[in-house]
Amino acid sequence: MSDNWTQLLRPSLLNLKPFSSAAMARLSLQTNSRPWIFLESNENPNVYGEEAYNRYPEPQPREVVARLGELYSVPVDQILLTRGSAEGLDLIIRLVCEPYKDEILTLWPDFELIEQLACIQGCSLKKVILKKENGFRLSMDEVNNMAEKNIKLVYLSSPNNPTGQQLHKDMIVSICEKYRNKAVVVIDEAYVEYAEQESISSLLQDFEHLLILRTLSKAYGLAGIRCGAVLSSPEIITYLQAMLHPAPIPQPTADIVVKVLSKDKIATIHQAINDMIEQRNELGNRLINFNFVRRVFKSEGNFILLEVEQVEQLMAFCYAEKILIRDKSTQHALEDCVRITIGSESENARLLQVFKQFQLSIPS
Template sequence: MKTTVNVLLRDDLRTFAGYQSARAASLQGEVWLNANESAWANAADDDARLRRYPQPQPQALRECMAQLYAVAPEQLLIGRGSDEAIDLLVRAFCAPGQGRIVIATPVFGMYAVCAKLHGASIIDVPLVDSDAGLCADVPAMGDAALTQNATLLFLCSPGNPSGELLSLEAIATLAQRLRGRCMVVVDEAYLEYADAPSATALLSGHDNIAVLRTLSKAHALAAARVGCVIGSRELIDALRRCQAPYPVPQPVAAAALAALAPQALASTTSRIGTVREARQQLQAGLLHLPVVRRVYASAGNFLLVRFVDTDAAFAALLAAGVVVRDMRAMPQLGDALRITVGTQEECSRVLAALEAVREVAA
């Protein structure tokens, strides 16, 4: 029986080997003259490590991230944040100018951007705004994928900007419906803040699930650009062949390894707990402000907030030196801002600035 990856992978990529870099071959030696590198280090390179190309997939970091996410190293491909993983998936499973993806807006914009740049069609099944929150209609997304022959369906859990956390049961049911027809990509960039199980737990039973993780958010490495896609070994092999050589610079790999050391991980865990408490306090504080119309429950490190007077709220925050994300250009969010949960002092500054909008809202 063919796997979903084998069925859906672009025909022209089935025998495509990709670029074979000088570091891809498992060769041993003392004098390295196979990559046309400089024989001398740059004067600014104090430890003389930068003149050599890095490993395409740094083995130590790959093993460390695999342990972090409780998967085998062969199930994980490191890239330049989750953004590169999204791009690789679109390239691998959407024929240029012909492919289709399913998304649920408002959602993280890179799914649509990558599809647009590749010439793939975007099938939007909008989030449903209800008392329960701004929620994905997962069955309807599955219907759209089947009826319009989409090969990729993107779920964001926790949702950005909705904050919605999807259940593993809903994801598993969807993946079962779409097996052999469509890949289900679960973006878990904010999962650490949800204290919930990962969709990686579903990989053994569903060959059409791919999971995106990143070190940018909870692990505070946004500038390093380290993320990964997790899935079957067959999926990882296919995506690796589509990836440009040397995606992880050596200094970045070293920084990521240091950030995943036991002491650093303990600090990260503590700060995640602090964010969860601050999120609850910020939500409670916002709900008492006259200028606030609605605050959505969130499993991420942010809150989506609707305002009575969004212009006044945004201006007041800027006047107080606080920069938040203006969501008004996104579908359904014409009165909304997204506020990251910062330190206690930063959250207090947000509340104080919005408290000053009391008279305008009245």
């Protein structure tokens, strides 16, 4: 890593050391016929459930890291496990941004959590407003005009949540070039499994200030266990790991990930992802036929953004039919828009049925 890159980090964190974990220390112990007795971490020796969870887990479970390395085609020393990708973003902001001094740049609309995390860190948020009339697509002119002064971190979700738009790899390269030695670039790929373009993880070898967020919450159906990852250079992973809590990945979480990402299940999951993409495209083609739907935006995620008439009435109608969709109309640049997650085939069919009922309820 170059000296210029480390200048982007907060000086107070450069010498931070990871918490000394008993679980990590135990990994180096030699095993033989005599078992070790662990009396150093104030753990309970008793097991009260069916599984033994009385010992602290590895801070970075090696088997999980290995599975993600295979899944993402990234060396294991370039992976940091986090409690969902949101924790990864929080760590990066705290590593890089000085409160009340540095600024964060993002597209808008984008993942709303960035507003909260920037506020907590005491950083102002500069927004490049994407235009609805252009389908929320980012242009190269907008990239060239992006602010640079005081910007320490650039956050971009690709595919974008909530618009569903994916940034082309060449555009991300241009952004990385623009901010080299100036700011870190964070690409949130929470929905990349549903996209036409594959992950940009190959760019990690070209840009040491690039970090990629991944998650198992979406395509792999594990939102309930909270497991994500940061992909970056080995040096940056080391800095971020020093900021983690002592045991961030619970043992049950690690056990579930290993089971779900087994070779016999991966093929089934990938087929389910392809099925979801087909359902997304079919649902979009059906939704545009309703009179109250003005526009269906192209999506590369597991959701569809719609511009509709009578947003409040539609939301209330769906709620009465026990269907929850997301009202995005109060968010800047998303006036009259709602976001719909792609459900199961039967759930999508029920949604279309309710939309038809709503259309019939509108006075002609």
